Amino acid sequence: MTAVPLAERLRPRTIDEVIGQRHLLGPGKPLRVAFEAGKPHSMIFWGPPGVGKTTLARLMADAFDSHFIAISAVLGGVKEIREAVAAAAQQRAAGRRTILFVDEVHRFNKAQQDAFLPHVESGLFTFIGATTENPSFEVNGALLSRARVYVLQPLSTEELAELFARAVAALDPPVAFDEVARERLSGWADGDGRRLLNAVEIVADAARGLGRDQVDGDFLEQALSQNLRRFDKGGDAFYDQISALHKSVRGSDPDASLYWLCRMLDGGADPRYLARRIIRMANEDIGLADPRALTLALEAAEVYERLGSPEGELALAQAVVYLACAAKSNAVYTAYKRARAFVAEHGSAPVPMHLRNAPTKLMKGLGHGQGYRYAHDEEGGYAAGERYFPDDVEAPTFYQPVDRGLEIKIREKLAWLRARDAGKDSGPG
Incomplete structure (x- = not known):
């Protein structure tokens, strides 16, 4: 049995071993390049x-x-920065490049961040900063202008499942996890791969200590009692309560929504986690039926970041009540899933010539942009009959607005546009 932590043993050795971030590491993507x-x-x-x-x-x-x-x-300051600069200078003298990685860079103040600038400009080291906060607000402009920002995404359910399988396969001695335990761990990790790996290791060690070689949902809760905490005396786990909160909002019950929100806050749930889930609810269950819901959810998350607990929790409560009372639609959520599936099935069809950009004479000569109809010059601001899908792709209909909230108007507008396409209506929209 090795003493090396599981997360360290599973740390990728090449970018092909990295789970997640395909938008940056896939073929032709920025970091891969x-x-x-x-x-x-x-x-x-x-x-x-x-x-x-x-x-x-x-x-x-x-x-x-x-x-x-x-x-x-978090732990360093000017002294650590000076030591890093000196070490990089020694490496350069020996003919070797240096990469300086600064974790939680947003916690350095402006003067500390400025200390990196001359060395970044001189090429003494390549600067890589990591932050959980929006760099636009937390990293000073001078440093930000000299670095490219890459946005990393939480691991998806599928990616967490892949990481979980890799983790269980690496356990020595082996410990098996049933499907309930796997699903609960995945939900608890909330897109955080390190959190998942640490939990797998803690639970596996606890199981071995009791002579067990299998973990089920009940044992999982016992082993992670300090982290996977229950939020009331009745014993419901947090993933059940967040489900209840989400379904109460979806079901347009503001009182039940507030109840579950307060239950989780009272039990010690991370308000930032709740803020993220509230934003998801606005996207998934309200969408364009009331676009203000997403704005309010985002603003509630920002208010909490500024005020903290307990004052900031009121903003989360306000968002939950608004979302519960708002008109509901999952039309965009459903359309997005349909579109993703369609793209995966049909591959990369070429962009039609009339839709291509033509910034040079050569491109114009090749026919780029030829025949494109500028919608603003058309009657009613709409180029009736114009086609925007690839030539060899039959145009599907992904988005089907519901008869609720703003989507009533959107549905009427789309019906009018489609009638114009068919030559049946030329009146104003």
Whole structure:
């Protein structure tokens, strides 16, 4: 049995082993191109905890044969910055590049962030910052202008399942997890891969200590009693309560929604987690039936960040009540899933010539943009009959607005536009 933590044993050694972030690491994507080109550049990774920010920085140092220096803005200060600069200077004197990784860079003040600037400009090191906060607000403009920002996403349910399978396979001695335990751990991790790995290790160690080689849902809760806490004396776990909150909002019951929100807050649930779920509810269950819902959810999350507890919790309560009372529609959510499935099935059809950009004479000569109808010059601001799908793709209908809220008007507008396409209506929309 190894003493090396599971998360460290499973740390990817190449970018092909990284789970998640396909929008950055897939073929032809920005970070994949940077790795393959062998030309490091200063960058900032912005994303939630446990999604691979540190791992990507380490992989870059390996890929570019660079000396890797890591400092934490939580624990470090000017002294650590000076030491890093001196170490990078020694490496350069020896003919080797340095990558300086600054975790939680937003916790450095403006003067501390400014200390990096001359060394970034001189090329003494390649700067990689990691932050969970919006760099536009938390990283000073001078440093931000010298680094490219990459947004990292929480791990999806499928990606967490892949990581979970990899973790269980690495357990020695082995411990099996049933489907209930797997699903609960995935929900508890909430997109955080490191949190998932740490939980798997804690539970596996607890099981071995009791002579067990299998973990079910009940044992999982016992083993993680300090973290996977129950939020009331009756014993409902947090993932059941967040489901109840979501379904109460979806069911347009503001009182029940407030009840479940307060139950979770009272039991110690992270308000930031609740804020993220509230934003998801606005997208998934309200959508364009009331676009103000998403704005209010985002503003509630921001208010909580500014005020903290308990004052900021009132903003979350306001958002929950508004979402519960708002008109409901999952039309956009459903349309998005249909569109994703359609794209996956039909592959990469070429962009029609009339829709292509034509910034040069050569492109214009090749027919780019030829025949395009500028909608603003058309009657009613709409080019009736114009086609925007690829030529060899039969135009599907993904979005089907419901007869509730603003989508009533959207549905009427789309019906009028389709009638114009068919030549049946030329009146104003």
